[in-house]
Amino acid sequence: MNDSHVSAVRTLEVDEGGAGQRIDNFLLKHLKGVPKTRVYRILRKGEVRVNKKRIKPDYRLNIGDLVRIPPIRVGEEPEHLPPSDKVLQQLRDCIIYEDDGLLILNKPSGLAVHGGSGLSYGVIEGLRALRPEARFLELAHRLDRDTSGCLVIAKKRSVLRAFHTLLREGGMDKYYLALVMGRWKGGGRRIDAPLLKNELKSGERLVRVSEEGKPSLSIFTPLTIYKDATLMRVKLITGRTHQVRVHAQHSGHPIAGDDKYGDEAFNRVMAGRGLKRLFLHAAELRFTLPEHVTVQVEAPLDENLQRLLVTLETEE
Numbered sequence: 001m002n003d004s005h006v007s008a009v010r011t012l013e014v015d016e017g018g019a020g021q022r023i024d025n026f027l028l029k030h031l032k033g034v035p036k037t038r039v040y041r042i043l044r045k046g047e048v049r050v051n052k053k054r055i056k057p058d059y060r061l062n063i064g065d066l067v068r069i070p071p072i073r074v075g076e077e078p079e080h081l082p083p084s085d086k087v088l089q090q091l092r093d094c095i096i097y098e099d100d101g102l103l104i105l106n107k108p109s110g111l112a113v114h115g116g117s118g119l120s121y122g123v124i125e126g127l128r129a130l131r132p133e134a135r136f137l138e139l140a141h142r143l144d145r146d147t148s149g150c151l152v153i154a155k156k157r158s159v160l161r162a163f164h165t166l167l168r169e170g171g172m173d174k175y176y177l178a179l180v181m182g183r184w185k186g187g188g189r190r191i192d193a194p195l196l197k198n199e200l201k202s203g204e205r206l207v208r209v210s211e212e213g214k215p216s217l218s219i220f221t222p223l224t225i226y227k228d229a230t231l232m233r234v235k236l237i238t239g240r241t242h243q244v245r246v247h248a249q250h251s252g253h254p255i256a257g258d259d260k261y262g263d264e265a266f267n268r269v270m271a272g273r274g275l276k277r278l279f280l281h282a283a284e285l286r287f288t289l290p291e292h293v294t295v296q297v298e299a300p301l302d303e304n305l306q307r308l309l310v311t312l313e314t315e316e
Contacts (some may be wrong), residue, residue, distance in 0.1 A: 010068075012066070013067075014061045014064060014067065015135065016157065019157060022060055026067065040057065042072065043057050048068065048070065050068075051065055097295065102140065102155055104285065104297050106149060106300065109146050110146065123139070124139050136155055137155060138154050138160050139152075139153060140154045140163040144242065147278060149281045149283055149299045150297055159289060175234065175282075176280060176283060177232070177283045178279060179256040180256065182230065184253060190217065191218045196209075207243075207245075214238075216247070217237035219237065220232050220247070227315050242260075245278075270308070273312070274307055275305075277305075284297070285297050
């Protein structure tokens with residue numbers, strides 16, 4: 001038996017939260033439980049009207065637009081279970097900065113920034129469940145699932161646009177902490193190596209250094225040199241996918257716990273010392289938005305990483 005029902009015709013007026021958004025993304029947000037293919041089908045057929053006119057999927061909404069959503073069959077059960085109370089409490093505890101335009105989390109390792117790839121929810125879905133009254137919550141940038149640390153969520157579309165402008169123009173200071181293999185020789189080092197993104201048949205993304213890639217620049221500075229590892233502070237000048245991980249590998253000092261770009265033998269040694277995750281942490285973020293205070297946040301390392309550093313210190 002198929003438990004479903006047909007929704008009534010709905011007309012939604014676009015407010016500040018929806019202004020500037022593409023109509024397809026707007027519909028996907030408002031038609032929870034409706035398959036993406038069905039949403040695009042009703043758009044192609046012209047069943048969705050904006051101000052009584054047919055529109056294309058890339059139409060961008062304006063404040064005051066009236067969006068007519070036709071009757072549509074919706075499953076009564078949501079496609080995915082909502083985040084548990086434990087996850088919601090974890091997210092609540094992760095907030096390290098908030099004002100009227102944005103919030104910043106110290107994202108835990110292992111939590112994806114958004115659902116998909118077999119995950120029913122990520123940070124953004126969890127935050128929307130935590131703040132159902134919020135009109136607008138969008139990721140301002142991304143962190144790998146296994147990377148922890150500073151993650152910015154915009155609470156206004158104007159803040160999101162301003163943040164993206166800063167990212168494009170390099171108006172942001174981003175610092176990571178990474179534990180790498182071996183004893184780093186010399187001081188700070190600029191790693192200027194273009195990165196090319198490949199997608200495998202499995203859908204997995206792999207990035208490699210290639211002259212055909214996009215310009216990518218990281219500055220690696222050693223903080224503490226241990227017996228067979230070094231704690232690095234890495235400043236990102238560009239923000240490419242997997243940039244710190246691939247640049248670390250390229251330097252001959254891959255990151256501890258990296259199952260994609262790391263050294264298997266080194267990873268086994270670090271796991272034996274208690275490391276349970278990738279040792280990469282977005283530790284510090286500094287930026288100034290137009291007509292906004294300067295935001296400077298530091299995200300502390302989780303207990304697993306702190307314990308490992310204590311262990312490494314005792315082995316000197």
